[in-house]
Amino acid sequence: MKRGWQLACALFCLATAPAGAEVLQVRFEDGRPAAELGLQRLEAASLEWYVAANDVVRALGLERFWKPETGKLVLKIGETKLQVTVDTRLVVVGDDDVLLHLPVRYRAGSVYLPLEFLETVLAPAAGPSWHFDRSRLQLTVGGGGADVLGIDYETVSGDTEVRLHLARSFQHRVQATSKELVRVRLFDAVVNPLALVGDAPAPLVRRLRAEQRGSEALLYLELEPNVDGFDASTRDGGRTLVILLRRGLEPTPQPEFKLPETAQRESFRPEGAARRGCSVLLLDAGHGGDDAGVRGSGLVEKDLTLELANRLRPQLEAALPLRVELLRSSDRSITDERRAELANKSGGDILVSLHCNGAFSPGASGFEVLFVGPHTVGNRAQTAAAGNFLPWQNAQGPYATRSQQLAQVLQTELGKRLSLPNRGAREANLTFLRGVAMPAVVVEVGFLTNAGEAGTLQSPEYATQLAAGIAAAVQRLCDRSAAEGERMGWVDEPESEAAKR
Numbered sequence: 001m002k003r004g005w006q007l008a009c010a011l012f013c014l015a016t017a018p019a020g021a022e023v024l025q026v027r028f029e030d031g032r033p034a035a036e037l038g039l040q041r042l043e044a045a046s047l048e049w050y051v052a053a054n055d056v057v058r059a060l061g062l063e064r065f066w067k068p069e070t071g072k073l074v075l076k077i078g079e080t081k082l083q084v085t086v087d088t089r090l091v092v093v094g095d096d097d098v099l100l101h102l103p104v105r106y107r108a109g110s111v112y113l114p115l116e117f118l119e120t121v122l123a124p125a126a127g128p129s130w131h132f133d134r135s136r137l138q139l140t141v142g143g144g145g146a147d148v149l150g151i152d153y154e155t156v157s158g159d160t161e162v163r164l165h166l167a168r169s170f171q172h173r174v175q176a177t178s179k180e181l182v183r184v185r186l187f188d189a190v191v192n193p194l195a196l197v198g199d200a201p202a203p204l205v206r207r208l209r210a211e212q213r214g215s216e217a218l219l220y221l222e223l224e225p226n227v228d229g230f231d232a233s234t235r236d237g238g239r240t241l242v243i244l245l246r247r248g249l250e251p252t253p254q255p256e257f258k259l260p261e262t263a264q265r266e267s268f269r270p271e272g273a274a275r276r277g278c279s280v281l282l283l284d285a286g287h288g289g290d291d292a293g294v295r296g297s298g299l300v301e302k303d304l305t306l307e308l309a310n311r312l313r314p315q316l317e318a319a320l321p322l323r324v325e326l327l328r329s330s331d332r333s334i335t336d337e338r339r340a341e342l343a344n345k346s347g348g349d350i351l352v353s354l355h356c357n358g359a360f361s362p363g364a365s366g367f368e369v370l371f372v373g374p375h376t377v378g379n380r381a382q383t384a385a386a387g388n389f390l391p392w393q394n395a396q397g398p399y400a401t402r403s404q405q406l407a408q409v410l411q412t413e414l415g416k417r418l419s420l421p422n423r424g425a426r427e428a429n430l431t432f433l434r435g436v437a438m439p440a441v442v443v444e445v446g447f448l449t450n451a452g453e454a455g456t457l458q459s460p461e462y463a464t465q466l467a468a469g470i471a472a473a474v475q476r477l478c479d480r481s482a483a484e485g486e487r488m489g490w491v492d493e494p495e496s497e498a499a500k501r
Helices: 001-018 052-059 117-125 263-268 299-319 336-344 380-385 397-417 451-457 460-483
Strands: 022-029 035-040 048-053 063-067 072-077 079-086 090-093 096-099 105-107 110-114 130-133 138-141 150-156 160-166 172-178 181-185 198-202 204-211 216-223 228-234 238-248 256-258 278-284 325-326 350-357 367-371 387-389 422-427 441-449
Touching: 048 052, 048 117, 048 387, 052 063, 052 072, 052 110, 072 117, 090 117, 096 228, 110 117, 110 238, 117 130, 117 138, 150 198, 150 387, 172 228, 172 238, 181 238, 256 325, 278 299, 278 336, 299 325, 299 350, 299 367, 299 460, 350 460, 397 422, 397 441, 397 460, 441 451
Parallel strands: 022 138, 278 325, 278 350, 350 441, 367 422
Antiparallel strands: 022 035, 035 048, 048 110, 063 072, 072 079, 079 090, 090 096, 105 110, 130 138, 150 160, 160 238, 172 181, 181 216, 198 204, 204 216, 228 238, 256 387, 367 441
């Protein structure tokens, strides 16, 4: 059966691949010079071409994340992540799976992707502005009639004017999703995500990114902290969308954050150091005050997370030999820096931050657990090199491994108890968590934009199930740390050769 499948695949590839072709041509419609990617045949029973992932990344300017210990490669195009694993055919595209006919391979220090990956996964993920022509072995980038023609900037009396040039007038919506992010939605429009992306393209704009989501073109302006609001207007009969970013007061310099004494001992563990178990669990009700978070189904995230935190506290204290404290017990605004500072001064051992999810699709559903992992904040050696003094955003460094363990255990325990879909545990570069000096995670408890799920989140039964899952995960982490004879933030290291002798 296997041999018959291989023969069928080989005949298909022979019929569709030009004889003697050894390169894939990449053409750019925005005027960039074309690129040629070398092709190889790696499968003895197939004539399908393979292309080195490194060549694809360089030619197309994609973000790349590689984990050699697991053989996993993630390519990011716009806001879509494509994950492949060496010697398997499964590709994870956002929340969906795609099964290739041939596996991804690893040869001579490089990951090789079957050409089918570019045709059936990469090009469709980029949207209609990309076109793959197998008969010519050609990938065209930026064609297909993109409606966002370009973007330029102008500084006016210290403010920044962002001008989006469009193919025609589109129904649109410009809104601030936070104090440092403005989202532009163009309905029934097409954008080339790679043609517009840029880091620090203009004063007050820290980064520009774009994505195609169904029939909507989405652009995100990541702003500097000193932006004091914006105005949106149109010109040229709607073909130019203008966003005026107003400059506010310059932010005060961020002080360097000195790791608490407990964190220092975890980074530089002396012989015979005193060891402490778990004693305080911090519950953080996400958002608050001016920062409302997600809105959906008549609910507001800041209110629901506070209600949940108050319901969970007595249940967790009853289930755990720990004291449970709330970082936010009222509807007040707390910046990420202040929230991290409060957590670090509390004497807490573990932090769980409660949030609600939201999506454009009303059918999006499930819970997930987020953490800032070792790859995001660096390792203990980098902490030591800094002499125990870190920018506050890197205080999570010594605890990142424990945070990852907590997230993985938590999604497992919640998955046993909650009726909602389990979206898993994943690493995320969250500003608040980066500043927390203890194992810490964010739990996205469910989607407010899903009417049925929003009702579930309000029920006392859901709070009971959530508390049971959190309690089980925290207990497992504390037991594991005690069994290993470690404090919460220590990271295992192999014995030195001298110690072994």
